[in-house]
Amino acid sequence: MGKKRIVVKIGSSSLTNKNGGLSQNKILEHASAIAELRKMGHEVVLISSGAVSAGFADLGYPSRPVTTAGKQAAAAVGQGLLIQSYTEVFKQHGIIAAQLLLTRNDFYKNEQYTNAYATLTELLKRSVLPIINENDSVSIDELTFGDNDMLSALVSGLVHADYLIILTDINGLYNQNPRTIPTARRYDFLEEITDEHLGMTNNPSSSKFGTGGMKSKLLAAKTALSLGVQVFVGTGTGKSKLLEILEGRGDGTYIGSQLAPALKTQKQWIAFHSPLSGAIEVDDGAARAILHEGKSLLPAGVKKVSGLFAAGDVVEIINTNHEVIGKGQVQYSSDELNLIKGMASQDAKMHTNNPHSEVIHRNKWLSMAKEKTI
Ligand SMILES: Nc1ncnc2c1ncn2[C@@H]1O[C@H](COP(=O)(O)OP(=O)(O)O)[C@@H](O)[C@H]1O
Numbered sequence: 341m342g343k344k345r346i347v348v349k350i351g352s353s354s355l356t357n358k359n360g361g362l363s364q365n366k367i368l369e370h371a372s373a374i375a376e377l378r379k380m381g382h383e384v385v386l387i388s389s390g391a392v393s394a395g396f397a398d399l400g401y402p403s404r405p406v407t408t409a410g411k412q413a414a415a416a417v418g419q420g421l422l423i424q425s426y427t428e429v430f431k432q433h434g435i436i437a438a439q440l441l442l443t444r445n446d447f448y449k450n451e452q453y454t455n456a457y458a459t460l461t462e463l464l465k466r467s468v469l470p471i472i473n474e475n476d477s478v479s480i481d482e483l484t485f486g487d488n489d490m491l492s493a494l495v496s497g498l499v500h501a502d503y504l505i506i507l508t509d510i511n512g513l514y515n516q517n518p519r520t521i522p523t524a525r526r527y528d529f530l531e532e533i534t535d536e537h538l539g540m541t542n543n544p545s546s547s548k549f550g551t552g553g554m555k556s557k558l559l560a561a562k563t564a565l566s567l568g569v570q571v572f573v574g575t576g577t578g579k580s581k582l583l584e585i586l587e588g589r590g591d592g593t594y595i596g597s598q599l600a601p602a603l604k605t606q607k608q609w610i611a612f613h614s615p616l617s618g619a620i621e622v623d624d625g626a627a628r629a630i631l632h633e634g635k636s637l638l639p640a641g642v643k644k645v646s647g648l649f650a651a652g653d654v655v656e657i658i659n660t661n662h663e664v665i666g667k668g669q670v671q672y673s674s675d676e677l678n679l680i681k682g683m684a685s686q687d688a689k690m691h692t693n694n695p696h697s698e699v700i701h702r703n704k705w706l707s708m709a710k711e712k713t714i
């Protein structure tokens with residue numbers, strides 16, 4: 341097998357002892373498994389939960405706190421302890437660890453998203469092991485990932501990973517929760533995640549210390565697949581567990597068919613993270629050109645502009661039947677576009693100081709059209 345880029349997500353339930361505190365033995369085992377992957381030449385990004393688990397006891401809480409303030413305070417104490425453990429343990433394997441704390445906002449804002457990509461790329465280039473967690477202590481309630489499953493999916497897309505391995509306390513997805521239904525059957529392989537699969541995991545985490553449960557893992561797997569990343573959800577023991585998973589001998593569920601094309605970084609941002617700032621209606625010729633001929637959108641094809649947006653924002657593109665056919669990052673503001681809509685590119689340039697010929701360049705455009713839409 342050639343060199344692969346692998347994102348490994350370790351959930352709270354796989355890092356804690358029976359009191360809910362951080363288990364040093366588990367950290368040691370995960371680290372030795374990651375070190376084995378690296379020895380084989382693979383690149384690894386680690387998404388690790390465990391900050392709340394590592395911190396709550398020092399704050400005087402008898403058990404893992406349930407309030408947001410309690411969890412944020414515990415994470416503020418625990419994140420340092422967590423990364424200290426990892427740093428020391430990885431050092432024994434000759435691996436330098438780096439800490440990155442991310443929030444939802446880092447994925448919404450194009451500049452921050454691109455920056456995160458640049459930092460991760462540089463760390464991997466220098467053979468450093470990035471260890472990522474949600475920035476729990478500052479995340480605003482509505483913006484939090486809550487659990488790290490979705491964060492791991494988005495990061496695996498961001499770094500163009502080959503695989504996302506989600507390690508948890510159960511060996512894969514079952515058709516019912518096996519903790520409550522002993523006759524539940526495990527899926528060894530799923531080509532895709534359907535609504536039926538999501539329905540099998542209705543209840544949230546029933547492990548004591550995890551957050552999202554199997555449902556959030558499947559939602560994350562679905563996102564990772566759409567970003568071109570294959571997924572494994574399950575468990576394992578010993579230092580060879582990650583290599584075994586990679587070789588197809590893992591104890592869990594393999595998800596994906598290796599067919600999804602990986603989206604480039606900027607297109608991922610447009611597809612999954614960018615806020616929508618307005619809409620542009622285009623004529624039939626322009627719709628055909630951007631949908632079927634691989635062309636950019638020019639001012640001549642613009643019929644109507646809705647909303648207030650600036651150059652660099654992302655807008656929806658609507659056809660003459662008022663169907664959304666895609667979205668893209670504009671090179672003109674709404675004010676400029678209102679001036680030049682319908683004009684030939686040469687005339688458009690003379691009416692504004694904008695040097696661009698295209699309203700949306702084809703590299704910053706994402707089709708969302710159904711088969712038959714013009
Ligand atoms: N259909 C299902 N198959 C497998 N696990 C399920 C299912 N439905 C619910 N679960 C629960 O999901 C739990 C794993 O999620 P969670 O506790 O959040 O883990 P982590 O801390 O690793 O993120 C399992 O312990 C199991 O109780």
Ligand SMILES: N[C@@H](CCC(=O)OP(=O)(O)O)C(=O)O
Nearest residue numbers: 351352390391392487488551
């Ligand atoms: N960011 C939190 C993780 C929250 C959580 O429990 O996540 P998970 O183990 O993925 O269900 C922490 O570090 O404690």
